[in-house]
Amino acid sequence: MKILKSMLLIATAMMVVVSCESKKDSPTNKIQKILALYYSQTSNTKTVAQEIATRLHADIEEITMVNPYNGDFQNTIERCIQEREQGIIPEIQPVVSDIANYDVIFIGYPIWFGTYAPPIAAFLDKVDLSGKKIVPFCTFGSGGLESSVKNLIEQQPHAEVLSGYGIRAARLDEAPNEIDQFLKANGFLEGEYVQLADFPEQHPVNKDEADIFDSAVGNYPMIHATAKTVAVRTIPEGMEYLFTAIDLPRENDPKLPPTGEMQVYVTVANGKAPVFTKVIR
Ligand SMILES: Cc1cc2nc3c(=O)[nH]c(=O)nc-3n(C[C@H](O)[C@H](O)[C@H](O)COP(=O)(O)O)c2cc1C
Numbered sequence: 001m002k003i004l005k006s007m008l009l010i011a012t013a014m015m016v017v018v019s020c021e022s023k024k025d026s027p028t029n030k031i032q033k034i035l036a037l038y039y040s041q042t043s044n045t046k047t048v049a050q051e052i053a054t055r056l057h058a059d060i061e062e063i064t065m066v067n068p069y070n071g072d073f074q075n076t077i078e079r080c081i082q083e084r085e086q087g088i089i090p091e092i093q094p095v096v097s098d099i100a101n102y103d104v105i106f107i108g109y110p111i112w113f114g115t116y117a118p119p120i121a122a123f124l125d126k127v128d129l130s131g132k133k134i135v136p137f138c139t140f141g142s143g144g145l146e147s148s149v150k151n152l153i154e155q156q157p158h159a160e161v162l163s164g165y166g167i168r169a170a171r172l173d174e175a176p177n178e179i180d181q182f183l184k185a186n187g188f189l190e191g192e193y194v195q196l197a198d199f200p201e202q203h204p205v206n207k208d209e210a211d212i213f214d215s216a217v218g219n220y221p222m223i224h225a226t227a228k229t230v231a232v233r234t235i236p237e238g239m240e241y242l243f244t245a246i247d248l249p250r251e252n253d254p255k256l257p258p259t260g261e262m263q264v265y266v267t268v269a270n271g272k273a274p275v276f277t278k279v280i281r
Contacts (some may be wrong), residue, residue: 015234018195020184032187034058035097038108039119040070041076042140044169049108051179052137056188058106060099063119066091080112085105092122099127104188106135107152109143111166114281115151124152129159135186139172142222143279162186168277199231199242213243216266216274223279224248225262237269 018190036053040046040062065069067090069076076114090119099105108121109116116124134156136149145166153161165173165182186191205227215225226244235238243264263280 006084011108015197015236016195017192018185019192020187021190025269026119032103033101034104034106035064035099035102036106036108036139037062037095037123038096038106038110039063039110039117039123041110042271043070045108045110045137046174047172048137048139048165048167048175049106050177051176052106052108052183054189055179055183057093059102061097063093063095063123064093065119066093068080072259076112080118083118084113089122089125090118092119095123095127099129099132102132104133104135105129106137108137109148111138111140114144115148121155124155127156130154131179134161136161137165138166139169140166140278141169141278142220143168143281146280154231160229166278169276171275196235196240197233202229202231202242202244204228205230205243209241212268212274213264217245217264222277223264223276224250225264227264235267238269238272239268241266241274253271278280 034056035202036049036056036058037060038049039046040049046062049060049062052058052275071174081251082088104246107116107120109120115121116136136145136150136152138148139242145164149161149164153159165179168179178191180191181193183189184191185195209230209232210227213230216222217225223245225247227245229244231242233242243262243266246264247259247262265277266274267273267277267280
């Protein structure tokens with residue numbers, strides 16, 4: 001118990017509050033013009049885009065389609081699969097904002113099939129973002145920020161692409177606070193933010209940790225996995241766990257092959273049930 005307490009104290013000490021000066025309008029930097037450009041089918045990403053634009057007093061524009069997806073999940077999946085099979089990137093309406101006028105462009109999207117939704121691929125296909133600072137942001141069911149950022153860099157190799165911000169649709173209520181911290185940590189807003197310590201080495205999961213994992217992912221249909229190893233760190237609201245987990249074979253659909261190893265981030269806020277925040281496959 002004593003050892004556990006001192007480990008917690010060390011972990012807490014490693015979580016530091018940092019103060020930062022905004023790059024947007026600090027006297028040493030020229031004022032940066034910022035655009036928040038986004039596509040959103042069911043408004044989750046729109047909510048995040050509005051939050052970012054309001055906090056930064058940035059311009060905001062929604063990307064719309066010539067022939068929009070109809071908002072129905074199954075129908076959208078089926079149309080996307082067809083489009084992918086036929087190599088079709090759906091057409092979007094012209095973007096009204098003059099991209100050349102902006103230094104920083106926040107690009108927002110829902111994750112579809114592990115990357116940005118096709119209307120964003122269509123935009124990235126048409127535009128040259130060389131020399132621009134790009135800040136990706138997204139909403140997702142379980143994850144996809146990292147893979148989408150990798151694809152964005154491949155599609156716009158001469159842009160400066162930040163690692164971005166992503167949030168599960170189920171955790172949208174947490175977005176205002178997380179966005180505030182993200183904008184401060186990246187110098188877009190002045191003020192204090194918490195810099196978390198790196199996760200320590202992973203260790204094999206014990207029974208309590210396995211229960212935390214199962215409780216966090218148990219009801220989520222897309223994750224059918226067992227936790228193998230974990231690392232734990234302190235966060236302002238409680239503890240954060242980074243699990244390495246392995247897909248289990250699916251009894252009800254044995255034809256679906258296991259997808260291998262995944263990283264699952266889980267937070268346990270004081271007094272609350274475990275929640276997973278993202279999965280990286
Ligand atoms: C066609 C389609 C594919 C999706 N694919 C994924 C996916 O691969 N991974 C994921 O975590 N969520 C996936 N989702 C969930 C969406 O990313 C999530 O609901 C998102 O918040 C929707 O954003 P929006 O309300 O801005 O449209 C998918 C949703 C749809 C409609």
